Amino acid sequence: MRKAILALLLAASVTPALAQExxxxxxxxxxxxxxxxxxxxxxxxxxxxxxxxxxxxxxxxxxxxxxxxxxxxxxxxxxxxxxxxxxxxxxxxxxxxxxxxxxxxxxxxxxxxxxxxxxxxxxxxxxxxxxxxxxxxxxxxxPSSFHSRLKKVMVPDDVKGMKVRPAHATMATFITQLGGTNVQSSAPEVRDIIERGVADAVTFPWGSLVLFGIDKVTKYHMDAPLYxxxxxxxxxxxxxxxxxxxxxxxxxxxxxxxxxxxxxxxxxxxEDAGIDKVKAEEGHEVYKLTPEQTALWKKASEPLVKTWGEGVKKTGVDPDAAMAELRAALTKYNALAQ
Missing domain, CATH: 3.40.190.170 (Bacterial extracellular solute-binding protein, family 7)
Structure with a gap:
C-alpha cells in the first residue's frame, strides 16, 4: 500500500512537466x-x-x-x-x-x-x-562571381549593355550602376533564362552552377571573390x-x-569544389583577374557602399558604425577579404 501511494505521488510530480510539452x-x-x-x-x-x-x-x-x-x-x-x-x-x-x-x-x-x-x-x-x-x-x-555565355567579363565596362541575372539586390544595383540590365529570377530558373537568351550572364556560386545545370549554358567564368x-x-x-x-x-x-x-x-x-568541376569540362574558360583589373572592380563598387548606407540610414541605424562592427566580426573569425 505504501509503495502504491509513493508511486502515485511520484507520478503526480512528473505529470505536470510532461503535460506542458x-x-x-x-x-x-x-x-x-x-x-x-x-x-x-x-x-x-x-x-x-x-x-x-x-x-x-x-x-x-x-x-x-x-x-x-x-x-x-x-x-x-x-x-x-x-x-x-x-x-x-x-x-x-x-x-x-x-x-x-x-x-x-x-x-x-x-x-x-x-x-x-x-x-x-x-x-x-x-x-x-x-x-x-x-x-x-x-x-x-x-565568394562567387560572373558566369557568361557570350564573352569574358574582365573589367566593369564589360557589363555595359549586358543582361545579367543578379544574385541579390546589391548585385542588381551594381549591374545597373555599370550600365547593364537586370533580369530577375530565382536560382532554379536561371538555366532556362540564359538558354532562351533572356539573360547573357549570371552571378552565381560554383558548385551550384553545376548543380542547377547552368554550366551547360555558360562558357566564360571569372574566378574572383566578387561577392x-x-x-x-x-x-x-x-x-x-x-x-x-x-x-x-x-x-x-x-x-x-x-x-x-x-x-x-x-x-x-x-561551392569551392565546383571550380575544378567547371575547369574539367570541355569548352569552358575559367580566368583570373590581374591586380589592375581587381582594382578597377573595387573602385567601381565604391558607390554600392554609399547606396547601402543610404538605405540603412532610413532604418535609424548608423551605417558607418554597423560596417565597422561587421569588419571587426570578420576580422575576429578570419574571414575579412584582403
Missing part, C-alpha cells in the same frame, strides 16, 4: 533541389533539435519550392505556411537593407568564418529588421511561443553563431 512536427522549407547541401544542413538541424528536445520536436524538410516560391519564404515563416524557412533577403530589394552589408563586393573571404561573423554581427539588427519572425541564424556561401550572398533561417513566432522552456532551449541551442558555422562550412566546401 506538446509534440511538434516542424515543416522546414527551402527552395533548392534535395541534392543541394542545404537539404542535409536542414536535416542535421532538425535532428539536433529533436535530440535536444528529448524527441518532442520532430521535423520534415520540404525542398524545391514544394511549400512556396523562393521569394516568399520569409512571409511563409511569418504566416505559418512553414515553421522554419530558408531566406535570401536580397530577393526582396529594400526590405532587409541592414543584412545587405554582407553582400558588398570584396568583403568576405571564407564561407565558415564569414557565416559566423555575419551571424554574430546581425543578431542585434535582426530584432528590428526581421521582427515578424524568430530569427534563427544567418550565413553565406563561398557573397547572405541567407537566414527564420522560424514562425507563434510555433516557437507554444513550446515549453526545454523545447525553446533546444531551438535556441541550434539558432546561434556556432550553428551558423555548421551550415556555412559544408556548403562552402561544396
Amino acid at each position: 506538446k509534440t511538434f512536427e516542424l515543416k522546414l522549407s527551402h527552395w533548392v533541389p534535395a541534392s543541394h547541401p542545404l537539404q542535409k544542413a536542414l536535416e542535421d538541424w532538425g535532428a539536433a533539435v529533436e535530440k535536444e528536445s528529448g524527441g518532442t520536436i520532430k521535423s520534415k524538410v520540404y525542398p524545391a519550392q514544394q511549400l512556396g516560391k523562393a521569394f516568399d519564404h520569409y512571409d511563409m515563416a511569418r504566416d505559418g505556411i512553414a515553421d522554419v524557412t530558408y531566406v535570401n533577403p536580397g530577393y526582396q530589394p529594400g526590405r532587409f537593407p541592414i543584412i545587405g552589408a554582407g553582400e558588398l563586393p570584396f568583403l568576405m573571404s571564407d564561407a565558415k568564418g564569414g557565416s559566423m561573423a555575419l551571424d554574430a554581427w546581425y543578431r542585434k539588427y535582426a530584432e528590428k529588421e526581421m521582427k515578424d519572425v524568430k530569427f534563427c541564424l544567418a550565413f553565406i556561401h563561398s 557573397v550572398t547572405t541567407f537566414a533561417f527564420v522560424m514562425n513566432k507563434d510555433k516557437y511561443n507554444q513550446m515549453s522552456d526545454r523545447q525553446k532551449k533546444a531551438i535556441d541551442d541550434n539558432c546561434n553563431t556556432e550553428a551558423a558555422g555548421r551550415v556555412g562550412e559544408p556548403w562552402g566546401k561544396f
